[in-house]
Amino acid sequence: MEPKHSAESITVQEAARFLGVSTKTIQRYLARGLLTKVKEGARTLVLVSELDALNVSESGGRGQEKRSVAVPHRHAGSQDPILLARADYEALLLELGQLRKERELQGEFMAAVRELEERIAALQDRLSTIQNRLEAAESSVSELSRKMSEAGRVPTGREGESASTKLPKPWWQK
Numbered sequence: 001m002e003p004k005h006s007a008e009s010i011t012v013q014e015a016a017r018f019l020g021v022s023t024k025t026i027q028r029y030l031a032r033g034l035l036t037k038v039k040e041g042a043r044t045l046v047l048v049s050e051l052d053a054l055n056v057s058e059s060g061g062r063g064q065e066k067r068s069v070a071v072p073h074r075h076a077g078s079q080d081p082i083l084l085a086r087a088d089y090e091a092l093l094l095e096l097g098q099l100r101k102e103r104e105l106q107g108e109f110m111a112a113v114r115e116l117e118e119r120i121a122a123l124q125d126r127l128s129t130i131q132n133r134l135e136a137a138e139s140s141v142s143e144l145s146r147k148m149s150e151a152g153r154v155p156t157g158r159e160g161e162s163a164s165t166k167l168p169k170p171w172w173q174k
Contacts, residue, residue, distance in 0.1 A: 009038050009045035018051055029054070034086070 015035075016023045026046065029035045034054065038045040 008049070009040075009047050010051075012044055012046060015046040015051055019054065 010018065012023050012026045012030075016026045019026070026035070030037045030044070030046070035046050035050050038047060
């Protein structure tokens, strides 16, 4: 049957005659996404290329169709397209979407890791500076102690106690 409208689309009634099914069956195919609906004004048209690809199984009759989508495949120099079932094609699209989302999340994670590494490096620099200042302060205290002992003055702790008396450790060092 030749389409009357364009080389690309025909009406639902023409599609039903083309496949040898009822218009209700074509409408079911459209509702399930087995065929693509093309609106031209108030008219609903169906793509002829999809009708050719729609295979209704003869043994099971209506409802056991399988629609295929051509996907280019380059394997060992082959340029032949591989036909995938629509369900397989949609599953691959879903998986592709998930992989893209995972890649986006991984990028965000890596950015956070880089930020944390920069913060750790800054904190390590700060810690090194504080340790240097502490060592300088300890050196100053020991130098001051040495000078006082040479001068004959013994530094005292609490009211009359000598510096040699051990003080109890603070609670955080126990």
